[in-house]
Amino acid sequence: MKAILSRQSIADCVAKDANLTSISVTPMGIPLLGFSTGTIFTFSLDMNCWQIVDSVTPLMKLCDSVDAEELPDGPVGRLLKRRKRDESSITGSLSKLSDVLSDLKEQGYVCGTLRSALREDVEKIIASDPVTSSLVKSKETGGLVF
Known part of the structure; x- marks a missing residue:
């Protein structure tokens, strides 16, 4: 020992x-x-x-x-x-993720990188995980938030 x-x-x-x-x-x-x-x-x-x-x-x-x-x-x-989080934390995290995606729809730059380029990267990451992708579905359209 x-x-x-x-x-x-x-x-x-x-x-x-x-x-x-x-x-x-x-x-x-x-x-x-x-x-x-x-x-x-x-x-x-x-x-x-x-x-x-x-x-x-x-x-x-x-x-x-x-x-x-x-x-x-x-x-x-x-x-x-x-360390798995409870359902209320997951809902809050999904809300935050939706806010980030919405913010990246705007024109402009974040730390010198086009928002649209950052959004594309985030969309690819989300799409690569079927569970996360299904959780981020919009209630109104039944489509992905992005």
Whole structure:
């Protein structure tokens, strides 16, 4: 058994309003810390620092459309399953995604990139995930919001 002694605080890596929601240790003794923000951190012995473990794309974090059965059964998979959001959070996230798509319909630039180009990229990401795509359907038209 190997003990980790470090003065590297996880607080430097985590959002100030984040709460620790889960703690786990891999079979190799590596700590995994899950936070209310959805981020999971592990400690790297090689680099002597905390590292973010991020196996979910930003769009999937926004909509959380990954079914729990699709996640791996290892320590990280178990933490990801525990951090699944409730239905009200998903509805709020879909509303935010719709707002972003609506905002990108406008003319102009965002950080030097055409809004239309950003919108095309977001549309491709949404279309590549059937669950997210089906959740973003417009109630009035039955078509995609975009």
